[in-house]
Amino acid sequence: MQKNKRRWLGLFLLVILIMTLVSGCQSQTIASVGPTKTVTDCMDREVVIPADPQRVACLYASTAHIMAMLNQQDKIVGIPNGIKRDVLMTYKRPDIDSISVPFQEGSINIEELLATNTDLVLIRESTAQNKGEVEKLDKAGIPWVVVDYASLEELEKAITVAGNVFNESERAEGFNSYVRDTLALVEHRVYGIPDSSRVAVYHAVNEAARTDLNGDLCSQITDVAGVINVSTEGGSLISDAEKTMTTLEQIYTWNPDAIIANDANTTKYILTDSKWTGLNAVKNKQVTTLPVGVTRWGHPGSIEPHMAALFIAKLFYPDAFTDIDLVQTTRDYYKNWFDLDLTDEAITDILSGEGMRLSK
Template sequence: MTKKRIFLLLFSACFVFLFYRIYYHPETRARENHDRTRIVTDMKGRAFQVADPIRRIALLGGPTGQVAFILGVQDHLCAVTNTLKMSKLVQEMYPAIKALPGPRTTSGNINIEELINSNPDIAIAGDIDGQIVLDKTRIPVAFLEDGMGEGMEDIKREIRFYGTIFQAPDRAEKYVAFLERVMHLIEQRTRDIPVQKRKNVFQGFSPSHLVTLGGDTFMQERIKLSGCENAAETVTTIGKRTGLHSGLAEVSMEQVLEWDPDILVINYGKPADLYKDPQWRNIRAVRNKQIYSQPAGVFIFNRPTAESAVIFPLWLAAIAYPDLFENISINGIVKTFYREIFDFDLTDLQVHDILLGTYEFKMMKGIKNRG
């Protein structure tokens, strides 16, 4: 074989390879499947071009996965986080979630090949994950606010942002209206409680029950809204940890004893176990049998999600001041919320499991079992 023929064969092979990469790469094919594009602006103020309409969505933020269901665009999901796939409530609401790729495991850990092969028109992500996608792919990325200091106004802004991205503004406003009605209900019921009679609440996460959310986190506003006080208000916890435990920090047992909270909210183990623990027995919440498991639904409630923004303050207000909410069916409001906002009719057992935190246990157990 002559050198000229070898050269021609090598040239042809390279041409075929480049042709495939350019015209048949999943990212390129995704763009070619659309005749139109539009310009969107993300929550960081970045303007960029996306397909119009958006048909395939990669949601790469754990707490944000529920937004697809709130806006009714779950059928457009092509990739999600592993945590959302492991959510037992999501599996019950939307069994198809089990078959979707889960390229994002934890913050900063993304299987890029799996993400590209899912062929998304857009990826929704926080700072760390979004930058990885931008650096390693040509997939358009909409950055969201993923800080632990997000308040209720931030939640509304985020939902409206998603409503614009997914062209579902009416669904976004429907959620905002529901959130505002619940906030108004709580405020009307708790506004006359004297400061000295407001319940002091400590959230004790992890097996030690000493990991908490401080006064600089989103939880401060939610506890205040419920008519209570955050025992850890003077503690700053944002920036103490990163990744899965961002926004959380550990305090000492001596500090909790000094705070002597009226109510203790836990997310690990059962209240009955803590009642028997001698190192906790002198705390008022233990003496008065006021230990509760934190609710959990589509996602865990120690993150600033749209779901927990509605349910957690209402739940806490009702357990702190049962007399003020005796003619209100919390279970009924939870059912209405999921029916009107998620288009899903909860059973009585599912409501029970949400308010007792059973779904958090099921979710985290599933993640651990997958390694």
Template sequence: MNRRSFLSLLALATLCSRSSRSLAREGGVAARFGELPPAGRVSRVFAAGSPAAVLACVLAPGKLLGWPMRMDAAARALLPAPAADLPFLGRLSGRGSTVGTETLLSLRPDLVLDAGSVNPLHLSGAERVWQQTGLPYVLVDGRLEDHPAQLREVGRLIGAAGRGRELAGLAAHILDRVRAEASANRDEAPPRVYYARGRDGLETGLAGSINMEAIEFAGASNVAAEAGSGGLTQVSMEQILAWNPDVLLTQDAGFARRVRGDRLWRSVRAVRNGRIHVAPILPFGWLDGPPGVNRLVGLPWLLPRLYPHRYPGSDRGRLDRFTAETFERFYGKALPAALVAAAADGEAG
């Protein structure tokens, strides 16, 4: 390693250390770059990626400039009017930026907001955008347990403090409730879950993947953890047959319909016992896609799918109503009757 490389790594380590102290002191904010405008003067927020867009949408939909991902009509119909009509702009973070410096500057944002896994690469990317544009940039940690602090702090930063406190309180209540449920099941073997992503169901998350957080937080055992830790990975049908999970979760209703009639998949315990559950994806994924605050709506939905014996009859009905109430408080729209029914029996599309 040459001297320049060593100094670059040292500078990045210092940045990470400073960001960690910031995170501990300020809740969900991991790093800030540039001088932030006063909260009352933030009216134009550019979301660098999908988790940040959902965060801005639920806190202050009128301040979000546009979407980093393409939104279909069904998703837009479940969002408050200011957010429902916003254009697709592209993203700065994630798998390749699609927004150039000139385009970003032409949008004149008061703040660039980013959320997700905080690592050296993510931090250096945020700093680079700030250096190139001079636009203030805030990076918040996107982990599930950070959502209450994230909602509270970002709400304060963008001039939506009251809304931030309201949703932070709801988020904390949801996490406490799910945490208590997971603890109550410590004397039982946790349900062994396979989370099937993609049309063929052969993509899943390894141990520690942010995409698996909701499932693991609820106390389930991720069978793919046996393949190691990291992010998303491709697996074989042979591997799934060897894992033989108790529960199969997906967000693809078409995939769930296909596997029920597939000879190989019907050899899997979860399929054979009818424990295939389809999490809703509207307006955003309830378990993942993106791995943002949208998952807070999915957590109470998930509990009776993992622990059906603990939620018979009216108890499950109360939890499903709480899920619908949570949805409305986050998005400002009632959960449609068709989606209520689909979410109740796990056939949501």
């Protein structure tokens, strides 16, 4: 009887050992297949990843946009649902509606993600700081790289990181150089405009009362464009990790000369809602929707802030940009950096801010 107990105990321990080994092997399968390399991500983490990633899940919208710029869009196997609303992304990936959505409302669906057989995941910093979310990836053995930014400087770093990930460092540096050159051109053109002639602008980020915080990507765009961003001049602002909100009362206190909005519906709301009609910008019909291309040019997650700066500066200081044909500049930009031959109609839609991002 005692011998049988010992034998059964031995078999039980053996089964446990085998299960542990199998589990450990499964958790390391994706990370250990094929050659690897080490990259440094946007949180300065050194990460071992596949040397040539082939199946990539983008759990932050901007990472998919960056992959499209690097001509790596065919490797995308997972995206946030919002990417399916970006019309130019559907040009880059006609099958975008069928791509898996393993990340919604800040949470990773690990079963959905594993079903994509991804060999690399790109995430934003807020996801990386969520212990529960990254544990899902670590337990599954899926390598993850942080590609995120909140300023022009950080965007340049994010593009560089992505270039290293996809062995496209030369193209990444070329794009960064184009961004720097465009921003420098705009800054040079508006440099001599006296303060008394600068336009005071309120920027509505998607929602009418969502705006910019001094030092963030959007405020840097308006700084380069030479306008006075009223929300950075002081006043009632409530900020968290995701957004900065103000009040209509505060906007009336600022009473800007003009309003720019990231969303056409927001523009229509501001122009038609009776609560806004007392503002000078609304009275004078100085409310403009910013362009929408691969990204919304003036959005905090835009990879196209240089295009937003050029558009805003030309809008308010046209005499300084008489030689700039924005239609041709936009056409060339999307051809050179996204390999897209756009129709006149598409460019018109991009510059109007309408029709290039589908409704929910």
